[in-house]
Structure formats: structure tokens, C-alpha cells
Amino acid sequence: MALITRRPHYNVTFTVLVVAVGAYSLLQSMIAPVLPTIQSHLHSSESATTWLMTGYLLAASVATPILGRIGDLVGKEKMLVVTLIGLTAGSALAGVSHSIGLMIVARIVQGTGGAMLPLSFGIVRDEFPAAKVRGAVGVIAALTAVGGGLGLVLAGPIVSHMDYHWLFWFPMIATAAAAVGAFVFVPESPVRGTGGLSWLGGLLLSAWLITLLLAVSNGSSWGWGSTGVIGLFVATAVLIPLWILAELRSPHPLIDMKMMRIPAVWTANLVGLLFGVVMYTCMTFLPQLLQTPHAAAGYGFSADVTKSGLYLLPMTVTMFAGGVLAGRLSGRFGSKPVLFVGSALSVPPFVLLAIAHDRSWQIEVAVALIGLGVGLAFSSMSALVVEAVSPDQTGVASGMNANIRTIGGAIGAGVGASLLASGVSPAHPLPADAGYTHVFWLLSGSAVLAAMAAMIVPNAARIASARGQLQPAVPEQLPTDWEREVEREIAD
Structure with missing residues (x-):
């Protein structure tokens, strides 16, 4: 689909992917802190407004593995362009929406952009030198987490100084530019799956x-x-x-069950489920704690949307640092140790928050450590899945891992909401402080389980032990270093 006849340098392709994934990640979270504002402007009920998140979540969960598989079959760059066009159209529709029904439809269209992540991983594996794949996958995976944190930071200033519709206009401009860049610069996929759907x-x-x-x-x-x-x-x-x-x-x-039984795949998916609980639940309820009026509840920081986002800024910075660092550490020590370290690092900050969360320094130290742990874990987890499957299965395998993280986040958010709601009554409409303590203990336990699950991930030498998984990254190309390593392992 690309207009060029000669394959561009992989850094050009990488730039397009970074813009695309970054814009999509912002759309995931930027709307969450301003749902009450949107509800007021659109004269909607709370239950209807909730569908702005639920509809997006459902659409992303359904579209991600399906479009990832279609990309494996017909070409990842083709489906990347299609996904970006759909995401741009959904953002434009949301930008002009003045009714809750139309905005829900727009958010569902945006949710199909979830396929961007597995497609991007597949393109990286196709285009990058073997030694660069882990680092590139790490940065893109980190962007999904960083974009989520950055969205929480940017939402307040945008709504305060402009209009909530700009929450969609800004990402729309970026996805439109990325769609053009993908069409022009991202080359045709050299690896295609076989069969149908x-x-x-x-x-x-x-x-x-x-x-x-x-x-x-x-x-x-x-x-x-x-x-x-x-x-x-x-x-x-x-x-x-x-x-x-x-x-x-x-x-x-659509989903090869033999692939799902690969030890590195199912163990990484187990970690993904638990880490989905950790990250998405944290991003859901920590801003809520920060925005709780202290005078009325006896706890909280009485922060507005903008200030609560600034509290979370250290998490965004350390997430990106962890994601970049993960690629280098994985190249030296393997992805499994980095995944374990990231999971283990996520335990102390939630324990700290469970014990005490009434001082600014406690929040800032905790979120900085959470960001570092999430950055390391998300990046190394994605690299493990990419390394474990054949090139023609990268899209669907990465899509399922992303889906499982989403399911974990939904479970965590549902359980967390129940823990907070247990102390709410007409006389006390705000959650009790103990509810947040219980949520943080829940996240501490999830992080501990994630670290335990990371310990059973296979070592690097066993990740691709099945001979049927080996396919050249480009037809008639010499084997990559990864393939030579696996060939030696099989021979031994």
C-alpha cells in the first residue's frame, strides 16, 4: 500500500508508529477525568455517560484480535492504515457530537483503533533488525501506558482553556497525520499468514x-x-x-489454540491479566482519591482535574523511562528478568498507599515507582509475546495479550468500585477512606501475583522451542540471529 518502491529506513516507520500509538493511547484515558463535565454539557444521565468508556472498551476488545489476524493475512500496513482512518473518523464524529447517543457511537468507532498495537508490533518485527526489535517493541508498549498517564495530565488544561471537544480534535489531527504517513512510508508486509479467517x-x-x-x-x-x-x-x-x-x-x-498453549504466551497472558488489574484500576481510582474534597470526606486532596493530573505526572515520566530501559535490559539479561523486576517494583508503592495516602510526598513517591514498574513490565511482556510466536502470528498473539490486559482492567475496576461503594449511603455520599485502603491492598496483592507469575515464564532459550514456529521474517532472506539461536536450541 505504501507509495514508495524502496523500503524506507526502519526509523521512519518507527516514527509513524510512535505518532499513531501515542494518539490512540491519549484517546484511551483523556476522557475519563472529565466524564462529569461531558455529562453536564450533554444533559445526560450517569449511566448513559458511563457508556462512553464501556462502548469504547467493548469495541476495542472485539476489534483487536480480529483486525490483528486480518492484518497477519492481508498485510499489516494495510490494516494499520484502515485502523487509523477509522480512528480519525471516530474522533471527528466525537468532536462534532452534541448528544450522548452520537458520542457513544463515536467512541465505539474509536475503540476499533485497539488493533493498532498488535499491528505495530508485527510491523516492527517485519522491518527492524533482530537486535533492535526488543527495544522498539518496548518503546511502543510503554507508549500505551504513558499515553494513558499523559491523558490524565492533559485533560484538565484542555477542558479548562478550550472545550471538551478538543479532547478528540487533538488526537484526530495526530491520527490523520499518522494515516498519511503509514500510507506513504510504511512498506508492504513481507510476511503473510496463510488460510482464511x-x-x-x-x-x-x-x-x-x-x-x-x-x-x-x-x-x-x-x-x-x-x-x-x-x-x-x-x-x-x-x-x-x-x-x-x-x-x-x-x-x-482466528486464534490458534496451539499458539495460546505456548508456555511463554500463556504465562505472559497471565501476567498481563494481573497487570491489567494493577495499572487500569490505579488510573481509574487514584485521580478520584486526589479529587475528593477533604472538607467533606475527611481525606483526599481537593484537587481539580488539572492538579490531579499534575500529581500523576511522575508516573508518566517513569513509565516512559521504564519502557525505554526495558528494551536495553531485555537485550542484555532477557525479557523474563525484566518482567519480574517490573512486577516486583509495583508491590511497594501500593503497600505504601494502603498504609498511608494522606500526604503529597506519599502519592508522588508511589506513582513514580508504579510508573517505573509498569513501564518495565508492559514492555518486556509485549516483547515476550512477540518473541514467542512466528512472524505471521504476531498480530493476533499481541492482540490477545492486549485484550487480556483490558479484561484485567475491567475486573479490577469493577471490584474496586464495589469496595468503594460499600461505604456509600445517602447520609455519606462519598466513599469511606477505608475503601481506598482496600483497593490499594487489592492492587498490592495483584502485583505480588504478577511477580509470581513472571517467575514461571520460560527462560529465553526455551521461548521458541517448537520448530513449527520458525519462519523467516522475509521470504528468501537469511535467518535472523533469533532464528539461529532457536535452531541451535532445537538441535541441542
Whole structure:
């Protein structure tokens, strides 16, 4: 699809990917702190406004693995351009929306941009020298976390000095530029998957993702024991085995179950689930704690949206530093040790917050450590998945890892909301301080479990031990250093 006839330098491709992923990451989080503002301007109910996040989450979960697989089949750069065009269109629609219904539709369209991450990982693996892949994957993975933190920082100033519609206009400009850059500069994929696409598998995957995420997203508001939530969980329990059976019987499965059973893949996905709980729950409730009026609640920092974002700025900085550092450390020590260190580093700050969260320095020290741990863990986790699968499966494998992190975040947010709601009553409309303590202990435990899961990730020499996973990165190209290493391991 690219207009050029000669493959550009990989740094040109990398620049396009950084702009694209950065803009998408901002859209993930920038709207969260200003939902009350949007609700007021659009004269909407709280339940309807919540769908601005829920609809986005559901669309991203469904589109990410499906579009990632299509990219593996027809060309990653083609699907990257399509995804960027859809993301730009969704942002433009949100920018002109003056009703809650139209904005929800716009957010659903934006959610399809979730496929950008697995497509970007696949393009990096196709285009970069083997020695540079880990570092590039680390930076792009870190951008997903950094963009989330930066969105929380930027949302306040944008809304205060402009209009909330600019939360969509700014990312739209970036995604439009990235779409043009991808069309012009990103070369055709040299590696393609074979076969077709299991539409039944895609339908069943979409169905159980929707029922599961609806259940965990609405558990705190509907009640975990309500008929609706229990019914959704039962439907999920029925649909998952049907999906697995359909994929096992399909000649061209959407998700190759053999791939999902690769030790490095399923262990990285387990860490991803737990780390999704840690990161997304933290980004959901920490701003809420900071914005709680101290005079009314007896705790909190009475911060506005802008000030609460500034409290979280150290997390954004250390996330990016951790992501960049992860590539270098993984190249020297392997991705597994870096994943473990990132997970372990995330435990002390949440313990600190669980014990005490009433001083500014406690928040600032905690968020700086959280950012470093998340940056190291997210980057090394993504690198592990990319290293573990064949080039033609990079998109779908990375997409499922991203999906599993999203599921973890939804579960964490649902449980956290229930912990906070337990102390709310008409006489005391704000959550009790003990509720936040329980949330931070929940995140401490999740980080401990993530570190334990990181310990069972296979060592580097075993990550790609199955011979069927080996395919040249470019047809008729000499084997890469990665492939030679795996060939030697198999021979031994």
C-alpha cells in the first residue's frame, strides 16, 4: 500500500508508529477525568455517560484480535492504515457530537483503533533488525501506558482553556497525520499468514468478550448477585468452551489454540491479566482519591482535574523511562528478568498507599515507582509475546495479550468500585477512606501475583522451542540471529 518502491529506513516507520500509538493511547484515558463535565454539557444521565468508556472498551476488545489476524493475512500496513482512518473518523464524529447517543457511537468507532498495537508490533518485527526489535517493541508498549498517564495530565488544561471537544480534535489531527504517513512510508508486509479467517470463531470470541466485560463493568452498579450480572457470567461460561471448540475444529482458526498453549504466551497472558488489574484500576481510582474534597470526606486532596493530573505526572515520566530501559535490559539479561523486576517494583508503592495516602510526598513517591514498574513490565511482556510466536502470528498473539490486559482492567475496576461503594449511603455520599485502603491492598496483592507469575515464564532459550514456529521474517532472506539461536536450541 505504501507509495514508495524502496523500503524506507526502519526509523521512519518507527516514527509513524510512535505518532499513531501515542494518539490512540491519549484517546484511551483523556476522557475519563472529565466524564462529569461531558455529562453536564450533554444533559445526560450517569449511566448513559458511563457508556462512553464501556462502548469504547467493548469495541476495542472485539476489534483487536480480529483486525490483528486480518492484518497477519492481508498485510499489516494495510490494516494499520484502515485502523487509523477509522480512528480519525471516530474522533471527528466525537468532536462534532452534541448528544450522548452520537458520542457513544463515536467512541465505539474509536475503540476499533485497539488493533493498532498488535499491528505495530508485527510491523516492527517485519522491518527492524533482530537486535533492535526488543527495544522498539518496548518503546511502543510503554507508549500505551504513558499515553494513558499523559491523558490524565492533559485533560484538565484542555477542558479548562478550550472545550471538551478538543479532547478528540487533538488526537484526530495526530491520527490523520499518522494515516498519511503509514500510507506513504510504511512498506508492504513481507510476511503473510496463510488460510482464511474463522468467522464463527470471531463471532463467538466477540460474544464472550461482550458478556464478560458487561458483567464486570456493571457488577458494582447492578449488584454482583443481580440476575443480569449472573446471567452474563453464565453466558460467558457457556460461550468460552463453544469458542474453543469452534477454533479447534476450524481449518483456519482466528486464534490458534496451539499458539495460546505456548508456555511463554500463556504465562505472559497471565501476567498481563494481573497487570491489567494493577495499572487500569490505579488510573481509574487514584485521580478520584486526589479529587475528593477533604472538607467533606475527611481525606483526599481537593484537587481539580488539572492538579490531579499534575500529581500523576511522575508516573508518566517513569513509565516512559521504564519502557525505554526495558528494551536495553531485555537485550542484555532477557525479557523474563525484566518482567519480574517490573512486577516486583509495583508491590511497594501500593503497600505504601494502603498504609498511608494522606500526604503529597506519599502519592508522588508511589506513582513514580508504579510508573517505573509498569513501564518495565508492559514492555518486556509485549516483547515476550512477540518473541514467542512466528512472524505471521504476531498480530493476533499481541492482540490477545492486549485484550487480556483490558479484561484485567475491567475486573479490577469493577471490584474496586464495589469496595468503594460499600461505604456509600445517602447520609455519606462519598466513599469511606477505608475503601481506598482496600483497593490499594487489592492492587498490592495483584502485583505480588504478577511477580509470581513472571517467575514461571520460560527462560529465553526455551521461548521458541517448537520448530513449527520458525519462519523467516522475509521470504528468501537469511535467518535472523533469533532464528539461529532457536535452531541451535532445537538441535541441542
